[in-house]
Amino acid sequence: MYLDRFNLKARVAVVTGGGQGIGLACVEALLEAGAHVYIADSNPKAAAEGQAAMKVKGYVPEVIEMEVTDSKQVDAAAARVMKEKGRIDILVCNAGIARSEAAAEDVTDEHWLNVIDVNLNGLFWCCRAFGRHMLAAGRGSIVNIGSMSGVIVNKPQPQANYNASKAAVHHLTKSLAAEWGARGVRVNAVAPTYINTPLTAFAKTNKPMFDAWIDGTPMARIGEPDEIAAVVMFLASDAASLMTGSIVLADGGYTCW
Template sequence: MYLEMFKLSGRTALVTGGGRGIGLACVEALSEAGAKVVIADFDAGVAEEGRAAMKAKGYDPEVVLMDVTNPTRVTEVADDLARKHGKIDILVNNAGIARSETPAETVTDEHWLNVIDVNLNGTFWCCRAFGKHMLAAKSGAIVNIGSMSGFIVNKPQEQSYYNASKAAVHHLTKSLAAEWGARGVRVNAVAPTYIATPLNEFVKSNPKMYDAWIGGTPMGRLGEVEEIASVVLFLASDAASLMTGSIVLADGGYTCW
């Protein structure tokens, strides 16, 4: 009974920023559970690399080019996929940027607006466009990728704009969950710690930052992309059928201290 609740056979899912990193791990997790998955990315090369990696593992995801900051394109993709597949069952809003290590007093308008546009606006445009189809079907699961930075202020890097954007994603998640819960659509989020990706490799040669990141984590390590994708799979599946408006911390204990 219980393992059956994790299966996604016959369901269609879209993952934004799905060409690499956490997004690609989510594509693999959902595919392994039986879903038909669509990789959405604004970079055609990254999207195709991700698709090739999945094909090598026996999966065959679709690819669509989509910039989450373009609401017209987001709506177009949602409408096209709904027509093609009949409905969209799962949306994973993974696309995001950080642009860390800029003190608040020197943040330019472009910097602030860019991070908010991708992380918050992009998440909302996708929730709105795909959520309409889910509401029409009276069924759907949305999983947003937030961050522990929506709960705490990271150190030593300055990133007020990123922290604010992720805190907003968390509250957007709760707000949509409250609006849509009685209409068959669940909206949850995952709040990861620092994850072992190529972008974070530099921390190993930066003692001050390494101590703040790893020394401040009870589990004493970075997270792995698979550890976030597994939480996404849970929230997207019927195993989490009673959960909506939840922000699931997957932080190795970082926020405990």
């Protein structure tokens, strides 16, 4: 009874930024659970490499080249999935950027707008485009990738733009959940700690920063992409059928201190 709730057989999923890192781990988790998965990525090389990595493991995800900041591309991607599969059951909004280490007073307009455009606007375009089809069908699960940075202010790196974008993602998640819950569409978010991905690779050459990250984490380590993907798979599945509007912290205890 309980394990069956994790079964995603015959479901159709789309993962933005799915070519690498957390996104690719989510692709693999959903594939393993039985879903048919599209890797939606603005980087054709990363998408192709991610697809190839999954084929080695016996899976065959499809690829959609899509820039989340272009709402027309997002709408077209949603239309393509509906045309090809006739349904959209799961959306994982993972695409995001950081651009940290700039003091707030030194952040340019371009710098600020770029982070907000990808992390917040792009995420909303995706929720809106794919969510419309879910609402029409009366079913669906959206999982947004937020951050513990939407809950606390990180140190020692200054990143007001990133923190603000992820706090907005969390509140948008709750807002959509409140609007769409009675119509069969659940919307939740995962708020990770520092994860071992290309996004955090810069810290490995900055020992004081990396040490501060570890010292601030009760588990004394950063996370791995599969640890976030496991939470995403749960939220996407019927095992989380009573959950909507939840922001699930997966932070190694970082926000405890």
